[in-house]
Amino acid sequence: MPQQSKYSDAQFEALMNDIVFALEKNQANRDLSLMALGNVITNIFLHQVNDNQREKMAAQFTQILMKSINGKQK
Numbered sequence: 524m525p526q527q528s529k530y531s532d533a534q535f536e537a538l539m540n541d542i543v544f545a546l547e548k549n550q551a552n553r554d555l556s557l558m559a560l561g562n563v564i565t566n567i568f569l570h571q572v573n574d575n576q577r578e579k580m581a582a583q584f585t586q587i588l589m590k591s592i593n594g595k596q597k
Contacts, residue, residue: 528535546556564584572580 542560546559549555551559568577568581
């Protein structure tokens with residue numbers, strides 16, 4: 524999803540694989556996966572983002588997510 528990152532490809536891929544593995548291990552279908560990931564994202568925003576930045580960062584996240592989804596469809 525990110526175009527430029529301060530994290531290495533290896534770090535990103537390792538974390539992504541762990542997340543996908545956890546979803547598969549729990550046989551989470553699409554709806555359960557989206558619910559769990561949505562709650563994780565909400566938790567990150569509530570506990571790791573300052574109140575005064577939360578709405579702006581959530582809007583940016585949403586825009587990037589939409590661009591990512593729309594780019595994958597083409």
